[in-house]
Amino acid sequence: MVDFSVIVPAYHEHDNIRPLTTRLFAALDEPKNTELIFVDDNSRDGSVEEVEKLKAEGYNVEIIVRTKERGLSSAVVRGFTDANGQYLVCMDADLQHPPERVPAFFHALKANAFVLGTRYSPEVAMDKDWPFFRRVISAGARMLARPLTTVSDPMSGFFGIQKDYFLKANNVNAQGFKIALDLLIKAQIAPSSIAEVPFSFGVRTVGESKLTGKVMLYYVDQLKELYLYKFGAVTCVLVLMLLAVLAVLALVYLASLVV
Numbered sequence: 001m002v003d004f005s006v007i008v009p010a011y012h013e014h015d016n017i018r019p020l021t022t023r024l025f026a027a028l029d030e031p032k033n034t035e036l037i038f039v040d041d042n043s044r045d046g047s048v049e050e051v052e053k054l055k056a057e058g059y060n061v062e063i064i065v066r067t068k069e070r071g072l073s074s075a076v077v078r079g080f081t082d083a084n085g086q087y088l089v090c091m092d093a094d095l096q097h098p099p100e101r102v103p104a105f106f107h108a109l110k111a112n113a114f115v116l117g118t119r120y121s122p123e124v125a126m127d128k129d130w131p132f133f134r135r136v137i138s139a140g141a142r143m144l145a146r147p148l149t150t151v152s153d154p155m156s157g158f159f160g161i162q163k164d165y166f167l168k169a170n171n172v173n174a175q176g177f178k179i180a181l182d183l184l185i186k187a188q189i190a191p192s193s194i195a196e197v198p199f200s201f202g203v204r205t206v207g208e209s210k211l212t213g214k215v216m217l218y219y220v221d222q223l224k225e226l227y228l229y230k231f232g233a234v235t236c237v238l239v240l241m242l243l244a245v246l247a248v249l250a251l252v253y254l255a256s257l258v259v
């Protein structure tokens with residue numbers, strides 16, 4: 001019986017599939033009760049054949065190949081929906097999320113509805129090779145999510161959720177990359193049911209990041225939707241009006257200094 005599912009969105013990740021699978025199963029406390037599911041968007045790079053080989057070697061690994069859909073978040077939703085386990089963990093394929101941390105996620109998930117992998121903890125370090133511009137973008141994106149949640153790393157793509165809570169989430173925004181943030185808000189998870197697991201964010205060594213300008217625009221759109229969802233249209237409009245008044249007052253004050 002499968003209790004634990006690891007879901008990995010994957011696009012052109014052939015070279016990472018074997019090391020991820022072998023490292024993950026070597027690290028697990030309960031490998032016999034765990035399944036690994038890659039959700040691939042028709043990469044046609046040998047990923048399917050690699051997974052078949054790993055299966056033949058005895059690993060409990062599957063690959064779902066989507067031909068009509070694209071995107072990280074929607075791949076995660078598909079994987080979570082198809083998963084057999086009660087405890088679900090999502091991680092990237094490119095080994096930036098260390099597979100050796102997955103047991104800590106499952107351990108914490110037994111007592112918490114949601115477990116977030118965090119890169120912002122005194123115990124861990126962001127890989128110093130992570131590009132400066134990515135750090136700046138990440139810091140800005142984190143700041144914009146602050147009013148929505150108190151978690152330390154709302155941009156994280158390494159997280160876990162109990163299946164029952166995943167099923168509770170309505171109208172999940174499956175565009176872009178920020179599926180953890182969407183589920184945190186829409187699965188109505190109480191702050192006391194959220195645990196955080198620190199991890200060191202590595203640097204991708206094989207393949208390329210798929211984070212594009214379009215993905216960033218999806219995030220802005222998602223934020224707008226989450227603000228409306230959480231605070232309602234009236235509050236959002238009042239806050240925007242207040243900010244506009246404050247901006248005008250600041251401009252008037254600055255103009256009075258110049259004149």
Ligand SMILES: Nc1nc2c(ncn2[C@@H]2O[C@H](COP(=O)(O)OP(=O)(O)O[C@H]3O[C@H](CO)[C@@H](O)[C@H](O)[C@@H]3O)[C@@H](O)[C@H]2O)c(=O)[nH]1
Pocket residue numbers: 008009010011012013039040041070071072075091092093094096138155156157158177178204208209210211
């Ligand atoms: N199926 C599928 N998988 C995808 C797609 N786009 C990306 N992926 C998979 O999603 C994972 C993350 O993609 P990367 O392209 O490596 O993303 P990143 O720039 O490293 O961003 C990661 O770190 C961010 C933190 O700054 C996270 O916010 C983000 O969610 C992700 O985990 C990889 O396994 C990649 O193959 C897609 O369209 N379809």
Ligand SMILES: [Mg+2]
Pocket residue numbers: 092094096204209
């Ligand atoms: Mg990556």
